[in-house]
Amino acid sequence: MDTKKTSLYQLHQDSNAKFVEFAGYQMPIQYAEGIVEEHKFTRNHSGIFDVSHMGQLFIYGDKDLTSDLEKIFPLDLKNLKLNHSKYSFLMDKDAGIHDDLIITKTNEGFLIILNAACKDNDFKILKELLKEKYKMILDENRSLIAIQGPKSSQILNEVVDGVRDLNFMSGNWFSFENQKVYITRSGYTGEDGFEISIPNDFADKFTRELINKGSKLIGLGARDTLRLEAGLCLYGHDLDKDKTPVEANLKWAISKERISKGDFIGSDIIIKQLNNGVSKIRVGIKPEGRIIAREKTKIFNQSDVHIGEITSGTFGPSVNGPVAMGYVENEFSKKNTKVFLEVRGKKHPASICSLPFYKKSYVKGVN
Amino acid sequence: MSEVKYSKEHEWIKLDGDVATIGITKHATEMLGDIVFAELPEKGSNVEKDGTAGVVESTKAASDVYTPVSGEVVDTNQAIVDDPSKINQDPENSAWFFKLKIKDQSEMDTLMNKEDYDKFAKETSA
Secondary structure, eight states: OOOBOOTTHHHHHHTTOEEEEETTEEEEEEOTTOHHHHHHHHHHSOEEEEOTTSEEEEEEOSHHHHHHHHTTSSSOGGGOOTTBEEEEEEEOTTOOEEEEEEEEEETTEEEEEEOTTTHHHHHHHHHHHTTTOSEEEEOSSEEEEEEESTTHHHHHHHHSTTGGGOOTTBEEEEEETTEEEEEESOOSSSSSEEEEEEEHHHHHHHHHHHHHTTOEEOOHHHHHHHHHHTTOOOBTTTBOTTOOTTTTTOGGGSOHHHHHHOOSTTHHHHHHHHHHOOSEEEEEEEESTTOOOOTTOEEEOTTSOEEEEEEEEEEETTTTEEEEEEEEEGGGOSTTOEEEEEETTEEEEEEEEOSOSSOOOOOOOOO | OOOOEEOTTSEEEEEETTEEEEEEOHHHHHHHOSEEEEEOOOTTOEEOTTSEEEEEEESSOEEEEEOSSOEEEEEEOHHHHHOTHHHHHSTTTTTOOEEEEESOGGGGGGSBOHHHHHHHHHHHHO
């Protein structure tokens, strides 16, 4: 199968992107300035990310749809306000994670943003679970552009007036060149920012305007270092079908109201794990010195017993040092626990730490 | 001092008497991207031609550093361990990796000159 290109492919080429294949798409891993500069520019100014490879699933329906989706997602969707978003997961019956996602209530139903590598499978699963009762569109005609970093609100507001009044994890329809664009205040960097769903034919022009206002294109390389510093999970690495949301230390995303009822897919296991605890759990890990412990690095306790594995690890440009997360046996998950990471045959000291590595600066309570 | 020679693993080597200074090429740093970690061989250890003699890591991945000739490690550049970004800034000069007291001068003959290396680098990255 040929790799797909997003509507910004030409712009990426014009901007000297280095490309990689990611989930079947030709995506920019970095541009001329490199990952560290792109990372810092996002933290200090504003960065633009082409995330058009991600799935934009529109499901149309009313109260019945809300009830049916509550059987799938551990969310209190009945009380989710119009244009508000929640982070959630699509789970199997054992609470293993098929995908992590953001679901937003729209005036016609729900918009679900899915990971690129999972979107087709998610669509199939959801279609079966919803028994084809509702119109579902995995929209290939819209691009998804993220703009992240402290200057983003001001820059985007110059192009789309009014976006700066959105609150974190909420959205609305706006207009660009008489086109309907759906914008949410959200992101994957730990910075204030927005994600814009825009018709493909207008994505290039829209993005070039953001660049003209002072934002810069940022590749997937810096997207990964930014999200890891922010302590955010990457599906296929930190999350997969062998891990549950409780093990992933994401129980904050599960509605208490829904747990008390326990009628969603995977709820038996979730409730059991919440009551009895889990044997392994996701933690932040800070290596001492400069050693970088990457995915699959083995973690040992002080008695040299293998207690877990790194699921994501890199150098954090804003932390100016190595950062990692992984799963360890529960008894070794307390903050400041000393552990050892086996890198190239040698064991290097590290400690369990709280996440994020870099403090988030989300904008809440604008209005 | 002899001319600088280059290996297919993108190291450069400069011989002064029987002591060789070794680092990685500018082309290598461009392929690697931002270097954020460097590990060097231990002083006093012996390294064999084409064997690993260090590691560099970019934000993306780890890569081995090989030695183009055999010898005893007589010095290492702590400055690049403390600040690996120096390797991107000045790879073929102040950001050298290690110095070897070489065993067999004829090993130098297997390496490329600048012209051949530039051609090799261009061909392999195309």
